[in-house]
Amino acid sequence: MSDINKKNRSATGAKFLASPRLLYWLLPGLILLSMAGTLIPQGEVPSWYANRFGSWASLLTVCRLDDIYHSGLFTFLLGLLGLNLALCTWQRQIHVRLRPDVLLTHVAILAVLAGGMVTGIAGRRGSLPLTVGETKDAAEGKPGFALPFSIKLEDFRIEHYGSGRHRLTIRDRREGWSETAEVQPGVETALHNGLVRVAVLGYYPDFVMDQNGPATRSLEPANPALRLEIRDTQGAEKQWAFARFPGVHMGKTSRYELAYELAAGQVKQFRSEVAIIEGGWIAARRAIEVNKPLRWKGYTLYQAGYDPENPGYSSLLVSRDPGVPVVYAGFLLLTAGLVWTFLRSLRRRP
């Protein structure tokens, strides 16, 4: 009698596993957990949760609500979703033969889930923090991993839109007044109720003195300088203003003291120039930018970070993910399956 009950129970369980009804339990569960993951900050250190949630922090950590998307429960629900989908698809295919577009869509979702599993198991991600001139052959992370080549950061540049805004502060040593204004090359600016006029005669983003006199090495604002003409009621004088070297070339006889600040334009691109070294030799030289990663021997290197305090620092992200082709194949089949389903539905009339 008990054997029959057990058999009945397991048959009911198997039937439920292969039933769309299970899907209607799984979907709200996944939705609620996903929502919770966006409301509770994820991946913070335990002390952060202790500060924020007080005595509830330990409960959060025990229930893995601090890392929901990698928790056992979330993984179990995703796995159950995959199993339910596979069993439903298989059973329907045997009994009623699913429409090819529906079969394609279901198989595609299984491929995406399988690809995600491959990513979780075999994928590697690490960071490669570098300063200009530095070479590394291993990525940092949990855990770190060795690379089959070395990466040398040869140069790192932050490119900006436009040349930025020139802010000039002028102080009259005799009368004591000071005023700040935004000036532009080739334009005259009136200060102190129009009694003083400042004209920017030239802008040198990367000032240098060469054989021919003042020049600029590049368009990058590495050493910004302005050549100015200051006119007042008593005459005119020419002066230099350097953003990085205030006070340089400012004669003590000059009536005006200048402070020049170049506010850079919005960041256009972060660009790391790297050399890939194999067996002690440079195998290739490449540039890595945001949206333009470097692919080399199954690894992909991304521009990931910079340090505003250290212009020679660039952080790269290294990734090797064998799950990507499987996920992409799933994406392609999923889109094709759904488009097919929609096109078929157009034949129907109300």
Add this chain to the structure above:
Amino acid sequence: MNATTLNLSFACYLAALMAYAAAFLFARPLLRKGGHAALAAAWLLQTAFLAQRWHASGHAPLANQFESLVSMSWGITGLCAAFWRLAPGGWLGPATSGLSLALLAVCALLDASIAPLVPALQSNWLLLHVSVIMLAYAALALSFLASAVYLTAYGGRTTHQTAVSLDFFNERAMGLGYVLLTAGIVLGAVWANEAWGSYWSWDPKETWSLITWLVYTAAIHLRRTHRWQGRRMAWFSVAGFAVVLFTYFGVNYLMSSMHSYAGAR
């Protein structure tokens, strides 16, 4: 010139809504035709505005909330024309005018200045991903409009001819929205892998897109397997669109996200 075009478009939507209201109140078919003409003019002006902005900025007008919202409103009115024959009863024109008008009114609260693209947005994927997502939202908005009309006008009379056509309209619009939403999420994932080194990072925007997708997945399966139709499906569509709105607006304003450049500056 640019802002004037959008203001004129707003005025045409308003004129369309007023013409439809007058046609309803005074039972004048000519006024209804005037509403159609004003709606078409509003869409053409919006098209001109988006084209001008694309030309002026040098990139697709999809880089911030203002641009994407104008595009979404443009998509709703554009899709309204595609769905016109499926909407007997004359509800689609006024409903679309009202919604597009409301969206353009929200646009007035957002920063409309043209800014250069941040590095993360400098990609052709911007056009592909955001335009498909906005069209998906537009189709789901039409599904919501049909459901709202169904619930307010025909909630208890499921056998009424217009109610049946509204339910069919809801199904069709939701189906299109679901396909586009899937394609948009897929395109976003591929772009994320190209820009951030991971096709899925459980970023709030990604997660809420997935939640939206799961909600509509449930809706579509319930219709197919449990024959959910009419009133229940209309409520599902309204709830689904609330999730769409949270994904689109709520995440930008309430959560810290890698998609934060999509919010208002």
